[in-house]
Amino acid sequence: MVYLSGFTFPTYDEEYAFRLNIVKRTCYNTMYPFFVLSARGLERLDFAPVTIFYGGNGSGKTTALNVIAERLNIGRGAPFNKSSFFGDYVNMCAHMLSAPLPAQSAVIASDDVFDYMLNLRGINEGIDRKREELLEEYLQNKYAQFRMHSLDDYDRLKKVCDARSRTQSKYVKARLSGNVREQSNGESAFYYFTQRIDEPALYLLDEPENSLSPERQMQLKEFLEQAARWFDCQIIIATHSPFLLAMNGAKIYDFDADPVDVKRWTQLKNVRAYYDFFARHRWEFEE
Numbered sequence: 001m002v003y004l005s006g007f008t009f010p011t012y013d014e015e016y017a018f019r020l021n022i023v024k025r026t027c028y029n030t031m032y033p034f035f036v037l038s039a040r041g042l043e044r045l046d047f048a049p050v051t052i053f054y055g056g057n058g059s060g061k062t063t064a065l066n067v068i069a070e071r072l073n074i075g076r077g078a079p080f081n082k083s084s085f086f087g088d089y090v091n092m093c094a095h096m097l098s099a100p101l102p103a104q105s106a107v108i109a110s111d112d113v114f115d116y117m118l119n120l121r122g123i124n125e126g127i128d129r130k131r132e133e134l135l136e137e138y139l140q141n142k143y144a145q146f147r148m149h150s151l152d153d154y155d156r157l158k159k160v161c162d163a164r165s166r167t168q169s170k171y172v173k174a175r176l177s178g179n180v181r182e183q184s185n186g187e188s189a190f191y192y193f194t195q196r197i198d199e200p201a202l203y204l205l206d207e208p209e210n211s212l213s214p215e216r217q218m219q220l221k222e223f224l225e226q227a228a229r230w231f232d233c234q235i236i237i238a239t240h241s242p243f244l245l246a247m248n249g250a251k252i253y254d255f256d257a258d259p260v261d262v263k264r265w266t267q268l269k270n271v272r273a274y275y276d277f278f279a280r281h282r283w284e285f286e287e
Contacts, residue, residue: 001232003202006096007045012038032083041259048251049228053238055255061238069107078111102201109206200232209241217243242271
């Protein structure tokens with residue numbers, strides 16, 4: 001499915017004309033995102049069901065993703081640095097839709113995944129602290145020299161009787177739910193993507209490979225391929241993961257190229273570096 005079919009950015013000449021018309025322009029140290037994408041000769045992008053922005057740090061791939069999201073007014077969780085001129089730049093862009101953009105469309109950045117993992121950790125740590133308190137309570141009640149003097153002591157009596165009739169683990173489990181998700185960071189991150197991408201929509205993913213092992217990256221690749229093929233999702237990804245770059249049918253823009261150009265994943269510098277490295281050590285795998 002393709003919702004966003006095309007997107008245009010201002011040319012270098014248009015950006016320069018804007019700069020000349022700025023009042024008090026010397027008050028600013030940067031005009032970001034002006035002159036970032038035009039420096040790569042990027043003026044237009046055309047999209048497929050899966051489109052990937054590849055490039056190293058500073059290549060502009062995340063900038064392009066954020067500009068597109070802002071232009072389309074797509075919801076996002078984690079904030080990002082817009083800068084004083086971000087809105088001016090976005091207003092100079094244009095987009096083309098081939099289908100109405102679903103309201104569920106979203107940006108999923110690394111910070112969103114990290115926040116999710118931190119929230120899980122906070123919940124689990126709270127549960128762990130409560131578990132320690134219950135373990136101490138069990139011991140106090142099990143061996144308490146307790147006598148009931150009034151109805152006010154009834155609740156305590158129930159706890160004492162319960163502690164004396166149960167094992168420690170059963171006493172704690174009866175009063176405490178298990179940890180929300182007993183998972184590694186990578187498992188939690190992968191789970192987040194599978195829960196977040198659950199409806200037909202446009203999803204913009206910024207370096208989703210962060211926190212994911214190679215095995216999890218391959219699982220994410222398969223999940224995103226299925227989401228695009230069967231569930232009417234359009235996926236745009238900024239990444240340099242060779243596993244995600246190998247997605248079936250993906251249209252890949254090389255932001256390291258000048259000008260930015262469409263390439264096969266096997267032509268990309270980062271992927272070739274991996275290939276050459278393992279080719280040099282091939283004999284070690286075949287021993």
